[in-house]
Amino acid sequence: MLQRVVVLSNGSIKIFAGSTGKVFAERMCKYLGIELGRADVMRFSDGNIFVRAGETVRDKDVYLVQPIGMHPNDEFVEILFWMDAFKRASADSVTAIMPYFSYAKGDKKDEPRVSIRARVCAESIELAGADRVVTMDLHSPQIQGFFKKPVDHLFAMPVLCEYIRTLSLDNLVVVSPDAGFAKQAHKFAAELGASVAIGDKTRSGHDERAKVLELIGDVQGKNALIVDDFSISAGTLVDLVRVLKERGAQRIDACLTHLMLTEEGVRRLEESPIERVIGTDSVDNPYLAHSTKIKLVSVAPLFAEAIQCIHSRESMSPLFTKVPDKVFQSSVL
Template identity: 35%
Template sequence: MTGPDPKLISGNANRPLATAVARRISMHRGMQVALLDARVERFNDQEIFVEVYENVRGEDMFIIQSTSNPANDNLMELLIMSDALRRSSASRITAVIPYFGYARQDRRTKARTPISAKLVANMMVSAGIERVLTMDLHAAQIQGFFDIPVDNLYASPVFALDILHHLRGRDVMVVSPDVGGVARARELAQRIHAPLAIVDKRREKPGEVSEMTVIGDVKGKTCVIVDDICDTAGTLCKAADVLIEAGAEEVHAYITHGVMSGPAVDRVTKSNLKNLVITDTIQPTEAVRGCANIRIVPTAPVFAQAILNIWNGTSVSSLFSNDTLEPIYESLYPSGMAAQAS
């Protein structure tokens, strides 16, 4: 431990999540742990300005800031907050980035294109960030873009508890919406002891799916599509249609990051999806909250515990276990779920 308590500061990307994390840490510590008193605002020309009102000299600082839409503004807030803390003599700065923007630009897909995820990693290190805590990176190799420790949490243990609670007694089959997501889907399938199917999609051009084929027998199954990002929900809703046509009884989707841009909410509302379950790594809009078949699972409990583990110098990977997560999520799910998933 570098100080009496971990110190938390939040940008404007997802204040409700940051507040929930601070409240959860307060419960664990048995004392009030509040977000640092600071202002993160914009001048008239939209320049970002940060001022910290409390002494942070020698403190172990955690900046809670997703780099979601507007990605560039939220990224700049994160970098400027880090610079302000570094110049104020904070002992260590950890960036808690529930949703890591630019993660889909992790390689050169064609000539004369950037690797933006690597550029973002370089900027974070240059701004003084010494550790990163995130959830479900779109590409695991992004951890190698950093020359600092990166802790990548997974939503699948939380999803496993949720599935075992809400779909208990159903004949569940986990479905990957594309070949690239098979490893993620397989990991969840193993946790809940369910079979695995794949929806193979082919694109004629970016953003448009021309053909989908189901690999596996989904007839009579309660299908659970698992993925890391839902953007416009076009592929997700089309996959649900294909699964229903193939004989699936119901289709549910578990997506870590609900970007939900453009027509996403309208598509989900009108789709064959029984439920779309997302986390709050990205602050949900009013439209998302008001959608009858979208449910939001909180991530504050797991992020709060991860922050405490980093601050204490203990294992973060212990949070990958259902046995560890069950007591953390005891208010949401009854006891005994972890035993079924293990």
């Protein structure tokens, strides 16, 4: 098989980082063997944000790395300013790299007098100048339809599954916390050769508290792997661990794409019977640093590969199912 070779040192590509995307962008640049673009972000005492590229971007393909994560409102507005700055500086194309898109949770009008927040964000990012968006594991995949410009929707599952295999867990059951993530749980199970169990949870309001009412599937005597796209308070996760233990599960691990955990959420995990929580570095979360149960796997190399595909105008489809060995070797932090 011929190996794809992409030359990125010709200066036509520039990767810049927003205020909360620098670590992720640096990992991408290290993988690609290029320098991170010089950039300045200033916050004034009244809360205003100022952005400035520190080098020319005229006729360049520009990639701006900034998750909408721990500080969603500031990060979203900053993306808008960056898109506008690059376009006004005559960049040939501008791509917004959002490893996590927080407002993906606001995907529908399910009650009177509410905003479809994801659509508002999508339209604003495009109007500000984005020619393309690259993101990962959207809470609602149909959000891609809110954009008129191309959206590349990556999946963390191939990288996470490669890491899970290194744990050599036998007699494994993949557990979805609710029916909404069941389809993705079946994909994890198929990849890992495991069975599936599905939780039944209820949420009474717009808060982050949900309660697991029932569990569908056999977990007796098995090692359980809970899979989900994100967690904030860890309430559902810890409640599901309780139910799994009551049903006779042995070792319990969790696999989450986006670790949006609060300080209280990390504390809940530390005090729970869960063995390990495996997640990605899609958001720069300071509360994870001192946890003994959280293991991060970087998806920056996966995004770097995606940039190579975009830049060389090649198909990105192979990244959806199997990551190259080089990507996984660079992913383990």
